[in-house]
Amino acid sequence: VQLVESGGGLVQAGDSLRLSCAASGIFLSINRMGWYRQAPEKQRELVALISKGGATDYADSVKGRFTISRDNAKSTVYLHMNSLKPEDTGVYYCYTDAGVVPRYDYWGQGTQVTVSS
Numbered sequence: 765v766q767l768v769e770s771g772g773g774l775v776q777a778g779d780s781l782r783l784s785c786a787a788s789g790i791f792l793s794i795n796r797m798g799w800y801r802q803a804p805e806k807q808r809e810l811v812a813l814i815s816k817g818g819a820t821d822y823a824d825s826v827k828g829r830f831t832i833s834r835d836n837a838k839s840t841v842y843l844h845m846n847s848l849k850p851e852d853t854g855v856y857y858c859y860t861d862a863g864v865v866p867r868y869d870y871w872g873q874g875t876q877v878t879v880s881s
Contacts, residue, residue, distance in 0.1 A: 772875030785858030792862040797841035803854040
């Protein structure tokens, strides 16, 4: 099972970035896909989730600036990040869960996003 993330980098405040995550090797039905992030010395927190049917859930801190989308045919999830702020800095982890009973969680290795002021 692999979740391969791409698109992180160093940007300035106000810039945009797009993260991508492609899942492979998962033979169960993929349910939710999404992104979490972890800033230095902080706990990992939810950024955005999207269901197989397209229902979305966002952290309050990113609503109106970030958009999550997915391509079910490619088992890929995207995170479009606009108006980036220094507090968006962190390691962004791709997440997905698959199966029904039992349900399994999968995580990517993480991609660094650094926003300078």
